[in-house]
Amino acid sequence: MLRATGLTKRFTEGRLDVTVLQGVDLQVHRGETLAIVGTSGSGKSTLLHLMGGLDAPTSGKVELKGEDLSSLSPARQGELRNQHLGFVYQFHHLPASGFCLSDSPPAARVQRARQRRHAAVDSAPAA
Numbered sequence: 001m002l003r004a005t006g007l008t009k010r011f012t013e014g015r016l017d018v019t020v021l022q023g024v025d026l027q028v029h030r031g032e033t034l035a036i037v038g039t040s041g042s043g044k045s046t047l048l049h050l051m052g053g054l055d056a057p058t059s060g061k062v063e064l065k066g067e068d069l070s071s072l073s074p075a076r077q078g079e080l081r082n083q084h085l086g087f088v089y090q091f092h093h094l095p096a097s098g099f100c101l102s103d104s105p106p107a108a109r110v111q112r113a114r115q116r117r118h119a120a121v122d123s124a125p126a127a
């Protein structure tokens with residue numbers, strides 16, 4: 001499960017001070033389909049970046065499979081993303097951006113395909 005608790009994101013830079021998300025609680029279960037809808041600039045991409053561990057919240061936390069992303073090393077965060085999350089970015093030829101939480105995100109499928117290929121090579125009779 002992917003769970004956000006009290007998620008707040010504030011961008012500050014020079015005179016810029018924008019609080020985009022404030023106290024967002026959200027749970028996404030494996031296999032669940034969820035649409036996040038809002039006007040342009042309302043914070044949809046910001047939320048997805050936080051929930052995917054691509055950016056850190058100002059406060060609050062994101063847990064993926066029970067692990068608080070902010071407490072993990074960048075390497076462990078990357079490992080979890082690699083195994084459990086897949087992103088589809090908002091390119092001009094796609095209607096929307098989003099991510100999925102699944103047992104079989106693209107990176108995990110590539111990894112498994114590699115393992116199968118190595119296993120096949122290992123078990124092939126010597127020529």
Ligand SMILES: Nc1ncnc2c1ncn2[C@@H]1O[C@H](COP(=O)(O)OP(=O)(O)OP(=O)(O)O)[C@@H](O)[C@H]1O
Nearest residue numbers: 011012018020038039040041042043044045046047
């Ligand atoms: N790195 C950043 N620094 C400063 N402000 C930012 C940053 N990223 C996003 N924002 C601001 O946060 C707000 C939300 O942006 P976000 O991209 O999350 O909106 P969105 O809902 O995904 O919009 P769209 O539908 O156009 O994709 C906007 O006002 C945006 O200008």
Ligand SMILES: [Mg+2]
Nearest residue numbers: 044045090097
């Ligand atoms: Mg967006």
